[in-house]
Amino acid sequence: MEDKLSIKVNVAERYYPLKIDRSDEEKIRRAAKMINDRVLQYKQRYTDKDTQDFLAMASLQFVIRMLDREEKMDVNPVLEGLSDLERDLDDFIERKIGSFK
Numbered sequence: 001m002e003d004k005l006s007i008k009v010n011v012a013e014r015y016y017p018l019k020i021d022r023s024d025e026e027k028i029r030r031a032a033k034m035i036n037d038r039v040l041q042y043k044q045r046y047t048d049k050d051t052q053d054f055l056a057m058a059s060l061q062f063v064i065r066m067l068d069r070e071e072k073m074d075v076n077p078v079l080e081g082l083s084d085l086e087r088d089l090d091d092f093i094e095r096k097i098g099s100f101k
Contacts, residue, residue, distance in 0.1 A: 012039050012051050034062075
């Protein structure tokens with residue numbers, strides 16, 4: 001059984017109907033609030049722009065933050081370092097075993 005919920009989310013003074021998992025409602029409403037708060041900050045700071053500009057600026061800022069976090073969470077350099085270390089250890093062990101023969 002699907003546990004879906006129909007909601008309307010306000011983003012920059014426009015309402016968007018969404019059908020979501022109930023478990024996602026709080027996250028979606030929190031995201032909309034974050035966007036609206038950022039748009040409001042831009043509106044107060046820049047009076048010569050329109051809402052589309054504020055949405056674009058907010059989107060850019062949030063995506064930059066997301067990309068920064070993704071880079072910090074990237075484990076590939078760690079895995080590559082571990083692979084190098086494993087090869088070095090294998091070579092060392094082979095040399096030691098070879099010296100006992």
